[in-house]
Amino acid sequence: METPLVFNIQKYSIHDGDGIRTSIFFKGCPLKCAWCHNPESQHYQVELMFYDSRCTGCGSCVSHCKKGAISIEGGKAVTNRALCNACGDCTDWCFQSAREVAGKTYTVDQLVKEAEKDRMFYENSGGGITLSGGEVMVQDMDYIEAVCKKLYDKGYSVDIDTCGYAPYENFKRILPYVDTFLYDIKAMQDEVHQKFIGTSNQLILENLIKLNEDGAKINIRIPVITGVNATEEFMIDVISFLKEHNISVKQVNLLPYHNTGMHKYKKLDRGYDEEALLGVPSAEQMEQFKALFVEHGYQNTKIGG
Ligand code: SF4
Ligand code: SF4
Incomplete structure (x- = not known):
């Protein structure tokens, strides 16, 4: 496989795991979320x-x-x-x-060096580096494993922000070097997943169960979108799934949808499906969803990252 392309390195990130982090965004994603606000993350090419x-x-x-x-x-x-x-x-x-x-390539050493620039912030805040995308788990795993291992060996916390749609062996390879997986759940009913995301959710849910069985630390991240999943029924479905499979959750993050990134489609001369009729959930709804998780034992539930 080719060296993964990085489309953004975000410093001082406080929404992608514990503490202050550097988030590294890899280009290319196997999903087609109707609400994607990073169109430059979707394709694997420059x-x-x-x-x-x-x-x-x-x-x-x-x-x-x-x-x-x-x-x-x-x-x-x-x-x-x-x-x-x-x-x-x-x-x-x-x-x-x-x-x-x-889209830019870095050697493993170049990327690690870049990430290390903010080590003072990581040390003082309990932060580290988050590999994100696009989707990091479908990139060249020799490369990703080498980055994770090198950062881990140097004592940094490495989080993986993933949609979960990747072969499980990819997760297995980096498991020893990862602090926390920030794991997205977007739809529980397969037909809803197919409609708004373009794929089945079976692999995603199976991988979540396996990661938990293999002892990974997991934050569940739910983008909450009116017209897709901003309902009590959906939240209950997620809770039931987590409980049924005894999934140990470090934190739940409810991420309210925002539509501020849609102007980026124009920058790529690409269209955006306005027909999808997606909406922003109200602050009141978000509080209700949070209360639901807390009520079911997920005390560490946050609105936002
Ligand atoms: S428009 Fe710019 S990026 Fe595209 S081929 Fe011409 S010089 Fe290269
Ligand atoms: S025409 Fe526009 S895009 Fe081209 S160099 Fe001038 S300002 Fe830049």
């Missing part, structure tokens, strides 16, 4: 992002594209995506920072 509002139409990028993919139309640069190979040459010539490439 992509050009264009910030329309920053473009002055100066034309500097046009002559530096060897593919002839850029033209100026209506005072703005327009990229022919069929010609563009995301080489990034044009980004060096845009002084408005209107063009950016999403």
Whole structure:
């Protein structure tokens, strides 16, 4: 497999596990969540992002594209995506920072070195490094295992933020080096999962059971979305599943859906399914869901990451 692409390294992250963390986002995901607010995370290839509002139409990028993919139309640069190979040459010539490439490779040592830059924060806050995505568990596992092991050997806490949709042997490989799995549950009924996420949830639930049996520490993360799963019935289904399989949960995180990332689809000249009619749950609903988990014994339930 090819070296995984990183599309973002977020410093000082306080929503992706314990303490202050550096979150590393890998590019490419096997799921197609209707509410995904990180479209640059979905594909496994390097992509050009264009910030329309920053473009002055100066034309500097046009002559530096060897593919002839850029033209100026209506005072703005327009990229022919069929010609563009995301080489990034044009980004060096845009002084408005209107063009950016999403997806960069790091060697294992480079990535570890980057993560280590904030070690003072980890030490003082009980934090560490979180590998996220996209989906980290479907990347080249030789690479991911090497990153996890190296960070673990240096004494850092490594969390894995995962959708769970990956072969279990991938989880097994990194289990010894991982502090906590931040494990998403989005829909319990298979047909709902298929409708809004594009796959069955069977593998995801099976992997969760196996991880628990293998002694992993698990935070359950639920993106709460009106029109998909913002119901008491769904929350009860999750609780019943966790109890039925004796899943030991370190923390439950209820993550209210927000639609602030939808403008990013435009930056990739990609559409967003507005028909999906997804909504933001109210603060009152979120408190009710939290109370439900607490009532059933999950005292460590938080709204947010
Ligand atoms: S990324 Fe490369 S191919 Fe695409 S528009 Fe820029 S220079 Fe042209
Ligand atoms: S160089 Fe930047 S600002 Fe100038 S036309 Fe190209 S994208 Fe727009």
